[in-house]
Amino acid sequence: MKNILAPSILAADIANLGDEIKKTASAGAQYLHIDVMDGVFVPRLSFGQCVVESIRKCTDIIFDVHLMIVDPIKCVDDFAKCGADTITVHLEACKDVTATLKKIRECGCKVGLSIKPATKVEEIIPYLEYVDMILIMSVEPGLGGQKYMEDATGRIARTRELINERGLNVDVEVDGGVCKENLRMILDAGANVIVSGSSIFKGDIKKNTLEFMKILKEAERA
């Protein structure tokens, strides 16, 4: 399975966002992770449709939009029009999870479903047939720079097991506290799409991206 890096712009220097995106994309990152927060599902606000629309003009990289908002079905169409390629919603935030996932598909985007650390992995089972990706949060959503929660590793492995048992082709994405030191363990547990904010955008973006990509490629070959 192909391993993918999705740098999260939450940790980028927003005043230089276009340049920072180009640096990580030219060093090999395949996705760009965009965290959308509504101040309700999570305490803070972050980016909205305008930002997605604006950065769409400066790069062809795949936009992996993570909606941390209540009742996301209302915004799916709009984010698709603004340039999202994949839209991930939270199981905990949807009034009707299946309808929301179907709506994402209808809009022509890839479909992602995320669960918070306290949600049982088995809760995703009824929705596996509707998704392209499951996003396992390895921190409480809402803030960058937090520490990876160790029990996420078992949750990743269980997710991969549930997917494989059903013979499905679904990506497992991990978001929160991923760094060079824990990356290989996370990949070995069964994740193949890696979100990282601080460990990519803080410091030398090109060097950080190249180091992440090296580990992703090594794990792919193993």
Ligand code: DX5
């Ligand atoms: C947290 C966000 C993450 C965040 C990850 O709610 O969903 O995407 O940017 O940042 P790091 O890698 O710094 O934990």
Ligand code: ZN
């Ligand atoms: Zn995220």
